[in-house]
Amino acid sequence: MDPRALVTRRRAMVATLLATVLPFVAAAQPAAQETFEPRVGQAGKDVIWVPTPNGLIDRMLRMANAGPSDKLVDLGSGDGRIAIAAVRDFKVASATGIEYNPAMVTLSNRNATEQGVAPRAKFIEGDIFATDFSDATIVTMYLLPSLNLRLRPTILNMKPGTRVVSHAFTMEEWRPDDRAEVEGQNAYFWIVPARVAGTWRVQAGAETVELKLTQSFQDFRGTAAPMNATVQGSLKGDEIRLTLPDGRGGQRELVGKVAGEQMSGKLGADNFTATRIAQPAP
Ligand SMILES: C[S@@+](CC[C@H](N)C(=O)[O-])C[C@H]1O[C@@H](n2cnc3c(N)ncnc32)[C@H](O)[C@@H]1O
Structure with missing residues (x-):
């Protein structure tokens, strides 16, 4: 067959195929999005959806003291x-x-709009176990005990x-700093503690104090x-407080x-600065 005739015939076949398929594709896409209705209990990757x-959301965000300087x-x-x-x-800067x-x-972004x-x-x-959220100032979750432990x-x-x-x-053994109950449902609140384990040399004027500390979560x-x-x-x-x-x-x-390897503040009426001079034994 003449090559030009072959090309023309192929083009006609592709056009016919597209004409047959495209209306279905076009119709199927918006329909799939518009008809999506979430169902309480629907499967999720590691846990089902239950809103x-x-x-309780209001109580959780109050407990976290959410406000304009926060990234949730x-x-x-x-x-x-x-x-x-x-x-x-709560007017947080971003969530x-x-x-x-x-x-x-898609549904959430539409709800937000x-x-x-x-x-x-x-x-x-994204997967919460593979996404970096380290810049958040507030983390909220409703997952499972085992997932909380993994996180x-x-x-x-x-x-x-x-x-x-x-x-x-x-x-588990990271005890909450606060808790709340609304209509029989509980929420737990924590503040990520600084790491203070190790030996600190505290200098307050002419006085030197050596603190040797061990730490379990916030305690x-x-x-x-x-x-x-x-x-x-x-x-x-x-923030650290102790009595001497x-x-x-x-x-x-x-x-x-x-602040990392340094501390500063007040010891009684005097200002102090402190440096960690030894890390905790492994
Ligand atoms: C119990 S619902 C909580 C929904 C929402 N946080 C709330 O409190 O209303 C848990 C949600 O986590 C989602 N999910 C499960 N495993 C996940 C994972 N590995 N990464 C991201 N999302 C996940 C589920 O699809 C579900 O929407």
Whole structure:
């Protein structure tokens, strides 16, 4: 056959095929999106979808003290209601939902647009175990106990002071700093503690104190030399407080901020600075 005739015949075949298939493709796409209705209990990658009730969301975001300087991430964001409420009702700077199910991501982004909070509330398709959310100042989640435990090391590595709220499930031996109940449903709240284990040399004017501390999540204990005292307390993010003998039969408070290997603050009426001079034994 004449090659030009062959090309013409092939083109005609492709055109016929496209004419047959395209109307179905075009019709199928919007229909699939418009008819998507999430079902409570529908399968998810690691956990099914069950939405957090709005009353509890409000309580969770209050407990986290959410506000305009916050960047919130909701891990497994479902229909987007937590991130949307964070921007709409608490005016957080940004709220991102990470959700594995692409249909839920589309639905959430549409909900955010309808409620006038896009793009400050936005939703991305992803796996919470493979997505970096380390810049968030508030983490919310409604997952499962085993998933909270898998996330725990990642969360403990976040910036001290990061706030975490979990609907229903705890972090096992990382005791919550606060909790709330709304209509029989529980939420738990934690503040990521600074790391203070090790030996610190504290300098306050002419006085030098050596603190040897061990740490379990937000709780620490140890000894202070040269006064040979035991110390203990709980961190609130990067804030440390402990009581020390003053050498005259009384006591004074050390109140400081931890920044990596340094601390600074007040020891009684004096300013102090401190440096970690030895890491904890492994
Ligand atoms: C119990 S629902 C909570 C939804 C929302 N956070 C709320 O409280 O209303 C859990 C959500 O996590 C999603 N999910 C499950 N495994 C996931 C994973 N590995 N990465 C991202 N999302 C996941 C599910 O599709 C579901 O939408």
